[in-house]
Amino acid sequence: MISRKLKDKMVHYTFFGIATFSVLIISFIFIFLFVKAYPAIDALGTGLLSKEWNISRNQFGILPAIYGSVFVAIGALIVAVPLGLGASIYLSEIAPNRIRMILKPLIELLAGIPSIVYGFIGAILLGRFLYDTFGMRGPNSFLAAILILGIMALPIIVSMSDDAMKAVPKDLKDASLALGATKWQTIRKVTIPAAISGITSAVIMGMGRAIGETMAVMLIIGSVMRMPVPFFNVFDTGNTLTALIAVQMGESHGIIINVLFAAGIMLFTIVAVMSIISDYLQVRTTEKFEGKR
Amino acid sequence: MIKKILGILKDDGECVYKELPNGMKMRIEDFDLWYGKTQALKSVNMNIKKNKVTAIIGPSGCGKSTLIRSLNRMNDTIPSVRTEGQIWLDGYDIYDDTADCVDIRRKIGMVFQKPNPFPFSIADNIYYGCQVNGMKVDKDEVVKRCLKQAAILDEISDRLGDNALSLSGGQQQRLCIARALAIEPDVLLMDEPCSALDPIATAKIEDLIHELKKDYTVVIVTHNMQQAARVSDYTAYMYLGELIEFGKTKQIFENPKEESTEKYITGRFG
Ligand SMILES: Nc1ncnc2c1ncn2[C@@H]1O[C@H](COP(=O)(O)OP(=O)(O)OP(=O)(O)O)[C@@H](O)[C@H]1O
Ligand SMILES: [Mg+2]
Numbered sequence: 436m437i438s439r440k441l442k443d444k445m446v447h448y449t450f451f452g453i454a455t456f457s458v459l460i461i462s463f464i465f466i467f468l469f470v471k472a473y474p475a476i477d478a479l480g481t482g483l484l485s486k487e488w489n490i491s492r493n494q495f496g497i498l499p500a501i502y503g504s505v506f507v508a509i510g511a512l513i514v515a516v517p518l519g520l521g522a523s524i525y526l527s528e529i530a531p532n533r534i535r536m537i538l539k540p541l542i543e544l545l546a547g548i549p550s551i552v553y554g555f556i557g558a559i560l561l562g563r564f565l566y567d568t569f570g571m572r573g574p575n576s577f578l579a580a581i582l583i584l585g586i587m588a589l590p591i592i593v594s595m596s597d598d599a600m601k602a603v604p605k606d607l608k609d610a611s612l613a614l615g616a617t618k619w620q621t622i623r624k625v626t627i628p629a630a631i632s633g634i635t636s637a638v639i640m641g642m643g644r645a646i647g648e649t650m651a652v653m654l655i656i657g658s659v660m661r662m663p664v665p666f667f668n669v670f671d672t673g674n675t676l677t678a679l680i681a682v683q684m685g686e687s688h689g690i691i692i693n694v695l696f697a698a699g700i701m702l703f704t705i706v707a708v709m710s711i712i713s714d715y716l717q718v719r720t721t722e723k724f725e726g727k728r
Numbered sequence: 729m730i731k732k733i734l735g736i737l738k739d740d741g742e743c744v745y746k747e748l749p750n751g752m753k754m755r756i757e758d759f760d761l762w763y764g765k766t767q768a769l770k771s772v773n774m775n776i777k778k779n780k781v782t783a784i785i786g787p788s789g790c791g792k793s794t795l796i797r798s799l800n801r802m803n804d805t806i807p808s809v810r811t812e813g814q815i816w817l818d819g820y821d822i823y824d825d826t827a828d829c830v831d832i833r834r835k836i837g838m839v840f841q842k843p844n845p846f847p848f849s850i851a852d853n854i855y856y857g858c859q860v861n862g863m864k865v866d867k868d869e870v871v872k873r874c875l876k877q878a879a880i881l882d883e884i885s886d887r888l889g890d891n892a893l894s895l896s897g898g899q900q901q902r903l904c905i906a907r908a909l910a911i912e913p914d915v916l917l918m919d920e921p922c923s924a925l926d927p928i929a930t931a932k933i934e935d936l937i938h939e940l941k942k943d944y945t946v947v948i949v950t951h952n953m954q955q956a957a958r959v960s961d962y963t964a965y966m967y968l969g970e971l972i973e974f975g976k977t978k979q980i981f982e983n984p985k986e987e988s989t990e991k992y993i994t995g996r997f998g
Pocket of ligand 2: 793
C-alpha cells in the first residue's frame with residue numbers, strides 16, 4: 436500500500452514531467468528552426484524582411500508573405516467573427532433543442548472537412564464567381580482566400596463559442612431575466628461577458644486555422660511574391676508564409692531552404708504575438724466586466 | 729393608459745381584464761404546471777393580498793419554488809414546462825398570450841433560492857436592473873440605498889468595486905435582495921432568502937420584510953416555521969404539488985383545519 440502522500444507526490448511529478456516535456460519539444464522546434472534559418476539570416480540580414488523577392492537576383496525578402504499572412508488572417512476574422520458569434524448565439528441561446536441537436540453536429544462536421552476540399556471549392560467555384568462578378572485579372576485573389584479561410588474558421592468559432600455560452604450557468608441568465616431584462620439584453624450584458632474567455636479562445640483558434648492554413652490558400656491566393664497595391668486591395672493576388680513554404684520547398688535548394696525556415700520563424704512569431712495580444716485583451720475585458728477580484 | 733403600461737393587450741387591442749377584489753394584488757386560479765410529463769402543481773387556487781406578506785411552506789419537493797417561479801413566469805425559461813390556468817396581476821392574466829414577460833418581471837421582482845450574483849462588481853450588480861430598464865437614477869444613490877435596505881451596506885461599503893463573487897454566501901444572498909429592490913417592483917418574490925444566513929442577518933432580513941410591506945407585496949418561501957409565523961400575514965401550506973391549506977398565518981399556526989398541515993407545522997411529519 437503506497438501512502439497517500441507518496442501518491443500525491445507521484446501525481447505531482449508525473450504532470451510536472453509531462454509539462455516540462457511539452458515545453459522542451461516546443462523549445463527544440465524553435466531551436467531547430469533557428470539553426471536551419473541562420474544561414475539565411477546571416478547572409479541576407481534585413482534583406483530578408485524587405486519586399487523584394489527575386490530568386491535570379493538573389494533577393495529573398497519575405498515581407499509580402501508576412502503581410503499576406505496577416506492580411507488574410509485579419510480578413511478571415513472580419514468575415515468569421517461576426518458570423519460565428521451570431522451563429523453561436525443563435526445555437527446556444529435561441530434555437531430550440533431540436534434544431535440545435537441537428538445543427539451542432541453538422542457544424543462540427545464542417546470543421547472536419549479536409550482543407551483541400553475547401554481550397555478546391557474556393558479555386559473552382561468562388562474564384563470563378565469573383566472573376567466573373569468583379570471582372571478581375573484572374574480567378575486568384577486575397578478576397579477568395581479571405582472568404583474561404585473565413586468559412587473554414589467558422590465551424591471552430593461557432594462550436595467553441597457555443598460551448599462557452601452554454602456553460603454560463605442558467606442561474607445567471609435567470610437572474611438577468613428576473614430583473615426585467617430582455618433576452619437580447621441578457622445575452623449582451625450577461626451571457627457574452629461571462630463567456631468572454633471561451634469566446635476569445637474560439638477566435639484565437641479560428642485565427643490559428645486561418646494563419647496556418649496552407650492547401651486552400653495555395654490554390655487561390657496566386658502565390659505571387661508581391662505586395663498588394665494599394666495595400667488593402669483584396670482583389671489583388673499575393674502570397675502567405677505557409678503557401679510560400681509549401682510551394683518553394685519541393686523545388687528549392689541552397690539558401691532558399693534556409694529562407695523558408697526563416698519564414699517558419701516569422702509564422703511562429705506572428706502566432707505568438709497574436710496570442711499575447713488576445714490574452715491581454717481577455718484580461719482587460721474580464722477586468723472591465725468583473726471588477727476587482 | 730394602465731393597460732398600455734402593462735402591455736397586456738389582445739391583438740385587437742382588447743384587454744383581458746378582470747377586476748380583483750379590493751386589496752388583492754395577485755390571484756392564482758386553477759393553476760397546473762407540468763415538467764414534461766410530471767405534474768408539479770395541481771390546480772392551485774390562492775390569493776395574494778396587497779401590502780401583505782404571504783408565506784409558502786411545505787416539505788422539500790412539494791412545489792414551493794415552482795409556484796413562486798410561476799408568479800413572474802420564470803418557469804418559461806425551462807423548455808419542458810407547460811401550464812394551464814391563470815395568474816392575475818392587478819386584474820390582468822400574466823399567462824395570457826399577449827402578456828409581456830419583460831413587463832411582468834419588471835413589476836414582480838425575485839430573489840432566488842440559490843444566491844446568483846452576476847460576476848460583476850457589487851455596484852454593477854445593483855445597477856444592472858436600472859440599466860436594462862432604462863431607469864434614470866443616480867447609480868451611487870441607488871447602490872447605497874438598496875444595500876442599506878438589504879442590511880449589508882455596513883459590511884461592504886468600502887468594497888463596492890469588488891467582484892460580487894468575492895462575497896460570502898450570505899452576503900451574496902443579501903446582495904441579490906438588494907439587486908431585486910433596485911428596480912422597485914410592486915411584488916417581491918423571495919425563495920428561501922434566509923437559508924444561507926446567520927441569525928443576525930436573518931433578523932435583519934425579517935425586519936426588512938416588515939419594512940417592505942409598506943410599499944410592496946411580498947411572497948416568501950421558507951422552511952423555517954418560526955420565520956413564517958413571524959413575518960407573514962398569510963400562509964399557504966403545500967404538499968405534493970397541491971395547495972392543502974391557505975389562510976391567515978395566525979389561523980394556520982394556531983388552528984389548522986387539515987391534519988397534514990398540523991403535522992407539518994408541529995414537526996410530526998412523515
Ligand atoms: N427543472 C425541473 N425539471 C423537472 N422537474 C423539476 C424541475 N424543477 C423542479 N422539478 C420537480 O418539481 C417538484 C417540485 O420542485 P420544487 O423545486 O418546486 O420544490 P420545492 O418545494 O421548492 O423544494 P425545496 O424545498 O427543496 O426547495 C420536484 O419533484 C422537483 O423534482
Ligand atoms: Mg425550492
